[in-house]
Amino acid sequence: GIAMAAQMTDAHRRFLQVLMSHGIMEGSEARKLHKCCCEIHKVYYAHDKLDHFITTINSHLQPLFMQIRKGMSEGDGRAHYALVNLAETEVTKLASDYAENELELFRKTMDLIMLSENGFASSTDILNLADQLKTKKMKKKEAEQMLKVFVENKWLSEKNGEYTLHTRCIMEMEQYILTNYPDVARKCNICHTLAVQSQVCESCGSGMHLPCVRKYFKAQTEPRCPQCNTTWSCDIP
Numbered sequence: 001g002i003a004m005a006a007q008m009t010d011a012h013r014r015f016l017q018v019l020m021s022h023g024i025m026e027g028s029e030a031r032k033l034h035k036c037c038c039e040i041h042k043v044y045y046a047h048d049k050l051d052h053f054i055t056t057i058n059s060h061l062q063p064l065f066m067q068i069r070k071g072m073s074e075g076d077g078r079a080h081y082a083l084v085n086l087a088e089t090e091v092t093k094l095a096s097d098y099a100e101n102e103l104e105l106f107r108k109t110m111d112l113i114m115l116s117e118n119g120f121a122s123s124t125d126i127l128n129l130a131d132q133l134k135t136k137k138m139k140k141k142e143a144e145q146m147l148k149v150f151v152e153n154k155w156l157s158e159k160n161g162e163y164t165l166h167t168r169c170i171m172e173m174e175q176y177i178l179t180n181y182p183d184v185a186r187k188c189n190i191c192h193t194l195a196v197q198s199q200v201c202e203s204c205g206s207g208m209h210l211p212c213v214r215k216y217f218k219a220q221t222e223p224r225c226p227q228c229n230t231t232w233s234c235d236i237p
Helices: 010-022 027-040 050-064 100-115 123-127 140-152 167-180 210-217
Strands: 024-026 066-072 079-085 156-159 162-165 198-200 207-209
Touching: 010 024, 010 027, 010 050, 010 079, 024 027, 024 167, 027 050, 027 079, 050 066, 066 167, 079 167, 100 123, 100 140, 100 162, 123 140, 123 162, 140 156, 162 167, 198 210, 207 210
Parallel strands: none
Antiparallel strands: 024 079, 066 079, 156 162, 198 207
16 A cells, blocks of 8 residues: 555646756745646646645656755745755766866865855865866866856856855755765754854854844844854854
8 A cells, every 4th residue: 555646737747847947946936836837737726735736746756866855045044946866976967067177176166165164165266276176177267167157057156256055056965065074064953954154153063054043043132052052152144
């Protein structure tokens, strides 16, 4: 008796196709898409059943080692849905799309971001890596172009010349990052997913996403660390 997975309908298939072409979608977009797919294919629609709808798709993706995951944007805390490849433990997803030196530039950028205080790396620091690449050096112009491509493909996001890991990248590569940066990669104390841009308790070193910090300390007059209960020393965003 294996329980049979719920049937995939054309509505599920359309949802999956659109998500595949986007790679990642904001929660409100995914909800709109859910409604639209059900209406087009005349499938029963319930506005609060998106996660249930996705569970059905995931049960059919399981043999393909794929999964639609729900994650959160580190900047504003909004929900996102991304199609994640579970079979690729290494950066194979990137390796199939980029040349060796482009991949090396990405890895080095990731190093800068992960080892930074605030989860960002400046374009100056990244571009300075271009002529130090071991695989094949890059001109600054080429590296600038490459950063644009990483942003377009939702591996990095950029704000005022500062780069951080895109929500999609964090969702796709959570395991890779936790394995490769064991000393600095930490899970958020509140939502238990990887936190890159985070605040860290000075006493016990546990970290939290900024949106989680905002939510958690909202009602507290004297913010204390959820882990060790000492006074929270960072400024609440």
